[in-house]
Amino acid sequence: MRATQLYAPTLRETPAEAEVISHQLMLRAGMIRKAAGGVYSYLPLAWRVLRKIEDIVREEMDAKGGQELLMPIIQPAELWQETGRWDVYGDEMFRLQDRHNRNFCLGPTHEEMITALVRFDVRSYRQLPLMLYQIQNKYRDEIRPRFGLMRGREFIMKDLYSFDRDEQGLDVSYRKMYDAYTNVFSRCGLTFRAVEADSGAIGGSGSHEFMVIAESGEAAIAYCSVCDYAANVEKAELKPIQQMHETQMSLIEKETPGTKTIEEVSAFLGITADKTIKTIAYQTEKGLVLALVRGDHAVNEIKLQNKLGCLQLELASEDAINTALDCVPGYIGPVGASNVTVVADETVMLMSNAVCGANSRGKHYLHVNPGRDFKPAIITDIRLIQENDPCPHCGQAVKTARGIEAGQVFKLFTKYSKALQATYLDENGKEKPLVMGCYGIGVSRTMAAAIEQNNDEHGIIWPAAIAPYHAVVVPINVKDNVQLELSEAVYSRLQSAGIESVLDDRNERPGVKFKDADLIGYPLKITVGPKTINEQLLEVKVRKTGETTFLSLADDYITAIKNMLAAL
Amino acid sequence: MRATQLYAPTLRETPAEAEVISHQLMLRAGMIRKAAGGVYSYLPLAWRVLRKIEDIVREEMDAKGGQELLMPIIQPAELWQETGRWDVYGDEMFRLQDRHNRNFCLGPTHEEMITALVRFDVRSYRQLPLMLYQIQNKYRDEIRPRFGLMRGREFIMKDLYSFDRDEQGLDVSYRKMYDAYTNVFSRCGLTFRAVEADSGAIGGSGSHEFMVIAESGEAAIAYCSVCDYAANVEKAELKPIQQMHETQMSLIEKETPGTKTIEEVSAFLGITADKTIKTIAYQTEKGLVLALVRGDHAVNEIKLQNKLGCLQLELASEDAINTALDCVPGYIGPVGASNVTVVADETVMLMSNAVCGANSRGKHYLHVNPGRDFKPAIITDIRLIQENDPCPHCGQAVKTARGIEAGQVFKLFTKYSKALQATYLDENGKEKPLVMGCYGIGVSRTMAAAIEQNNDEHGIIWPAAIAPYHAVVVPINVKDNVQLELSEAVYSRLQSAGIESVLDDRNERPGVKFKDADLIGYPLKITVGPKTINEQLLEVKVRKTGETTFLSLADDYITAIKNMLAAL
Missing domain, CATH: 3.30.930.10 (Bira Bifunctional Protein; Domain 2)
Structure with missing residues (x-):
């Protein structure tokens, strides 16, 4: 295809409407x-x-x-x-x-x-x-x-x-x-992960999503680099984390002024976050819910909603918290919270002598022992998987990444x-x-x-298998007949060899053509210029790596180009 | 593809809903x-x-x-x-x-x-x-x-x-x-004609329809077998037909009882139909119109409507004819018809001493000379092209056929x-x-x-280029291991040679398989049966011609089959 004929109207400006x-x-x-x-x-x-x-x-x-x-x-x-x-x-x-x-x-x-x-x-x-x-x-x-x-x-x-x-x-x-x-x-040619997408039992195989890894991805996924475990973080099932055994001590209410966050109360008390219980209040159509996770953990709201079986789930307003618990946010906790539904993550139930809000402004309880000091209505897995959490399959530390769901397989039964x-x-x-x-x-x-996965500041970097064309041949100066003829010859040999190519025969400055080549993202850019005429060398630049190779016209450059493409 | 896996659920009965x-x-x-x-x-x-x-x-x-x-x-x-x-x-x-x-x-x-x-x-x-x-x-x-x-x-x-x-x-x-x-x-692999589809000048090239010739076609077309003229009969422009010169005789009104059709009046008077003028009355939103063509010609209502520039055109009712002309259908004519619009085909104007209805029950005029005895408001081409009409381009006799419009090219300007x-x-x-x-x-x-063009009482007869598969291999008896293995071998060789094939490995009676093969319309049917085992002969039947050829397994039967396909 000749660029003079190709309908690929490039734009210099990025349209404002485009967010990604x-x-x-x-x-x-x-x-x-x-x-x-x-x-x-x-x-x-x-x-x-x-x-x-x-x-x-x-x-x-x-x-x-x-x-x-x-x-x-x-x-x-x-x-x-x-x-x-x-x-x-x-x-x-x-x-x-x-x-x-x-x-x-x-x-x-x-x-x-x-x-x-x-x-x-x-x-x-x-x-x-x-x-x-x-x-x-x-x-x-x-x-x-x-x-x-x-x-x-x-x-x-x-x-x-x-x-x-x-x-x-x-x-x-x-x-x-x-x-x-x-x-x-x-x-x-994409980097991807097949992740478990169902909320069933661990290892359940009712559905997998195929996620193309990209920083801009809408979905967060967790995967194990040791075994083949991978899951949408929204769906990742987690086993409870065993805690060190401690002798239970007596519950103490303690003044902890100005400690509305886990960080603040941990610092105030000189403990690590994993010794605290995080209490988050949610409003649902079934009433107020307190969700409990360990202080260094986060609530997975999707799992929580699924397990509560509710249609609505949103963070409770300060008013709603005040009404239900007679307390401001930051100091709420499950002890004595009788008129709300308490849902505890399984790991919380394995904690001993923990810290949680005392439902009184500026106060926390110390030596809280779940089961002894409060009895949740529901004990289940509501934790959001995090980087370095143990893999639910093999126990090794998981990694997290963002991905774009490009495929899904699903059992309908x-x-x-x-x-x-x-x-x-x-x-x-x-x-x-x-x-x-x-x-x-x-x-x-x-x-x-x-494209989300493969781009740089200059444009797209197509994987060779799905590139619109494999290569672009750019004569530096189309008004130079020798250059143009040589370009035509190279283009013709590429086409005959099944290497899908564009000949950029436009009468444009080389800079414009190079910019378009990088923007469109042809895997290989083959430049025909003075060096080609004087030294019989083709300049071949790989879009992905930026590497430049000079191939002699006297050699079998077609095979060399084929090999370069095959390696991409 | 194996027939046991192919999703082609054939039906024995013809569904009532299907008209064509x-x-x-x-x-x-x-x-x-x-x-x-x-x-x-x-x-x-x-x-x-x-x-x-x-x-x-x-x-x-x-x-x-x-x-x-x-x-x-x-x-x-x-x-x-x-x-x-x-x-x-x-x-x-x-x-x-x-x-x-x-x-x-x-x-x-x-x-x-x-x-x-x-x-x-x-x-x-x-x-x-x-x-x-x-x-x-x-x-x-x-x-x-x-x-x-x-x-x-x-x-x-x-x-x-x-x-x-x-x-x-x-x-x-x-x-x-x-x-x-x-x-x-x-x-x-279709028989087709490109026909002029616009109503502009003869030879106009503003639009062509590509008609696949088939008896069941909705469109009638006329084409010349000498030059490349072809047109939708609705649109075919015609030149007037020159008549033999005659001395004009005086108009005579004659009793012609019981002669309401051109055939009847011609027989009664002992003349040929081309000596009569056919008068057809149409109702339009602009009033009653009399359309005149030579007795052996037909009115092209599309052309008539276009030339009148009217939105409605339908045969006038007996009542309307009575009201306008004080006459019953069968005896109407242009002579003295002053309160209607008369449109005459150009050929009519070249007739001499013709016969037409006298606007009086049971009477016709003889020696009618258009121009002398009546002056049409419009003289133009309103004739429907007919088999053996002179080709508007070269004058040779045209042929007519029916076609299906499968393509159209159109100048939009x-x-x-x-x-x-x-x-x-x-x-x-x-x-x-x-x-x-x-x-x-x-x-x-x-x-x-x-399919409309290529079928018989047994089913479809695909042109090889668009057949779903080129050949079907039918083992007579799949329970006979030797037959089945031989069929597999033949199927495998066909596939390797790029001949797209179906292996009918279903455990069905040969009659059922043959019927399905004919219905689906594979260009070639290759039967593997006792003769193949005993005499090392493959039976290859061409769907289109019904011809059967025996190919020896010892020979290069793949090339022979390729040649048979290429000839289709």
Whole structure:
């Protein structure tokens, strides 16, 4: 492709609307344009990247026995009413009526549609297992679409659905998809982690999220560098931490003026934070809740909310605390707090002679012994995993990172097959519900995530496997015929060798072309200039490392370039 | 692919809902399933065909300099309001609101969107010409979706838009696309005609439709087998037919009882139909119109309506004819018809001493001489082209056929660029509107059209280039290990050679497998049975011709099979 013909209108300025780096760089590199909030056109460079990601996805799905099909985007309401999700989905679902006033939605997902399809045609266990997938636009009417392609209202997804006879079959399909996803993100050249995403038992395998590691990621994850444990910190289950055994001493109320934080009270008393109990008051629709964790720990509000089974959970106001406990925040605690629900983290229950607020301004209790001095209504794991916490699997110190959820695998079991009566006959002629799984990859989000992970101040740094082109050939001066002809020759040889290239034949200053090359992020930049003519040397610069290599035109430079790409 | 794993649920019965053969066969072959009226899921076999058509389209678009992108399906109303089409489109446009009550539509086409995209980024003549295209779902809320994929509400289109500096540039782009479309349909293995679709001057090139020839086609076309003329009969322009010169005789009114049709009056008078004038009365919002054509010709109501510039045109009722002409149908004519609009075909004006109704029951005039005996308000071409009419280009006899419109190329000129203010600066810094063309291919409709053109009583007969698979290998008896192993070996060699194959490893009777093979329409059926074991012969049957060839396992049968495919 010649740059004079390529439709990649780069921008010098960063558009003000773009909050995250992938959004900024895709706008600047002429890859996307906004059509409406959360709705974008993908210009040719972006479309090439998307097609490469799609092809990798396709190959890996097919390799596991997946079969591609294409279901409608507009879906009749009746199907969603059968599962009850028509009402549940709320404003996030785009809805419309046809000219006969029949209700439709724009598919946010396709569980209903695929289950209805399969219930019509699958009769027998002999047709199982079955894995069907598609790659297409999905729709979600986000309240506040933002971050460019990271949270759009129209976005490209691959969704695969597995159908098995039983849970053993589902385990096999799930594992296949887990492996396929690992291959997909590896082949895309991304650093990622598959994290446990369900809130079930430790080691539960009901759902995994595939997180592309990036500082800008919305999700925090914890992972072990020794074993393969990794989890969304929101979901990470933790075992209680055993404490040193101590003889219980008598409860003492002590004046601790001006010590409203754990740090302050620890310093005042000359103890470490892990000797204190942190008490946080939450307002829920079920009333005020006191959540207790060890002083050096944090409350995982997602876990807390799940375990309380409440719909609302927010920090209690000072007024609410005053009303319930007759105390100001900073000095509250579980001892004697009879008219609120106390939820204690399991680790708290293993503490001895601890410090906690005394529900009286400027006072704390010393020698608090949980179980003896207060009895929580609920004792469970409500702790947020932290860097260096023991790995729930192997006990080694975990690390934390931020990630972008680019894929998720999920066991549905019989949720949809029962609702939609999708059954099969087993070997004994007995009717059974299909056992399902669903597996999604955000294709357009993966492109954005790749940029979030791979960029610098000059622009995008594409992994070679998903780069729109592998190389750009830049003649320093297109008005110099010798340079231009040489560039054409190099470009032509690259193309023939299957190295996808752009020839930057624009009559622009070299600086402009180099800036665009770095912005667009071609893995290799091949410069043809005076040095090429005088010394027969091509300058090849690797975008990722910044390394420059000179290749002799007399040598087999094509093979050398291929090897450089293969090493990226 | 193994048939035991392939998701192609064939049906024995033809579903009652399916009116046309492509719809019936795609349902029966397990290629599509209905989700709602005019909305379908494409199952794996159909999806493979669609992908092959898409790939051919893509290659041909790219070869002409087209660049692929992807625009949104949901489009903001504001864009359509700028061109005024938000109101014009009516009920055919699917409309919806987002959660903030902003109006959107589901794109029925993308002129507005692409023009808005380009106006943002194209500034200079140096960025032109530009050809951008996409392949995606389009939406049209048809009153009565029918004929399966032939007239759906959600369907797959390729739409390319060209942007040029001037009309000369547009001519070049238009010609490129015309050629590309010719290549696409040729490569798909279809018999087709590019027909003139505009109602402008003869030879006008403002629009062509690409018609896939099929008896079931909705459109009638006329084409010349000598020159390259072809046109939609609705649009075909005709030159007047010169008549033999005769001396004009005096007008005579004659009793012609019981002769209400051209056939009856010709027989009664012992003349040929081309000596009579056919008079048809139409009701329009502008009043009653008498349309005159030669007795052996037919009125082209589309042309008539266009030339009258009326919105309504329907056959006049007997009452209306009585009121206006004081006569019953069958005896009406232009002579003395003063209070109606008379429109005469040009050929009528060249007739001498003709016969026409006398506006009196049971009577006709003889020796009618147009111009002398009546003066039409409008004289123009309103004739419907017929088989054996002289070709408007070369004069040879034309043929007629029925076709399915699978593609259209169209010059838009500056309609959208002016409405949306999409301009560029020319060499002199002068601002000018972009000159546009648009070019569509119905991808899903092409698949259906291919079936309409290529089928028999047993099922589909795929052209090899777009067949879901090239060959099916059918072991007669999968319980016979020798047969099964031999089939596996053949299948494996076919796959390695790039011949996309299905191994029908199902434990079914051979008749069932053969029926499915014919229904699905694999170009080649390779049978492995006793003859293969005993005589080392593979039976290869060509779906299209029914020919059976025996290939020796000892020979290079793979090359032979490749050659058979190449010949299809």
